[in-house]
Amino acid sequence: MKLKNKVCIITGATSGMGKAVAQSFSKEGAKLVLSGRNLDRGNALAAQLPHSVFMEGDVSEPSYNENLVKAAIENFGQLNILSFNAGMLGLGDVVNLPETLWHKTLNVNLSAIFYLCKNAIPHIQKRPGGAIVINTSIAAFKSFPNHPAYCASKAAAVALMKQMAVEYAPDIRINAICPGPVDTPFLWDSAKAFKNPDSAVEDAKNATLLNRLGTPEDIAKLTLFLASEDASWITGSSMTIDGGILNA
Template identity: 70%
Template structure:
């Protein structure tokens, strides 16, 4: 078990990639603090995993993020890893996009990263090696129609990752992954922003060089590598995992 006795906070843990990542971390021996807004799904996940505690709440609330850190310390006595996966889309072009929707996407996808890292970094620094992994998106580099808040927030997430890697080296590694079209509810919701939503997901599948959508398990395998000692000389790096679609 490559993460035996490591303590990890997982945001966005109640569905999609975040849930698969939480399950993968647990399978490698990590002890988890699970974050999400869906209380029923969170409690079910907590029950299905060993050494996991679910803390329901909204990552856009700074004090909720502090609660996640406090829970890790109070429950397990330490904190080693942050796996940051919470995200929303905020669909609509700039003229049509409601200001509240813009703020919600920026707060969920970017500001929440700052909040959790602000409270977690002093605890991570107490460990011989801390690890922060941000789940960003190829939307940080590749534009999609009617995704202004999503694209802007994911680009900001990558920039924040690079900056924190500079400030907190050498004992804390900070990286980001940028998934492409992964078969989750968020992908199908994203399709609504395209001219032909009924065929957008199939088009994305055909456009990848590998001719398939990603799975949450594909992403989990990369996460497990990047938060383990197997990647001990990797920091400040963005890893794209998209079936090659960014090259098309």
């Protein structure tokens, strides 16, 4: 029970990695505020996990982030941990990317982190053992075609993580995980950005040193480690979890 009675907000909990994080945090005794847009998937997950509530909304809205924190305090009386997983691709090269899509991608992948942290940090600081884990991407360090908004937002999210880790130490440990290709709907959507969309996912798999895609559970294990006291001397780190693809 690595997170017994810890109260956690998990964004992107309706699918892929965020859902796996929610399931693993729950097994470890956490109480959860689950965030996402899809009402059916969100309510179904909350029904499966004890001590959890689902809040539907768009993370790019500041007031929704305020409400996530209120839900944690009203339902569970405290807040200890944030796990950021909501994300979007916003595909298109700089010349053809509509300004609205640029801004939306930056809002969902970057500003949403600012909005939730702004509201959550004063509550997390009230107790020892606070932790924030931000799911970014290897796209913070490596460029991909038609991903300018995505790469820029993920690199900025790593920079924001490092700044906050300095600002809020030693009260709160703040780290980023940087996944490579993980088998979720998001990865299959990203295939259309590449020259050979039909083989893009297989190509990514073959480009890893470990010769497989990541699973949401691989990511949940690292998120749990960083959120728990097992990582009590780790803050300000951006950890790649990518089957070795960045080093290939």
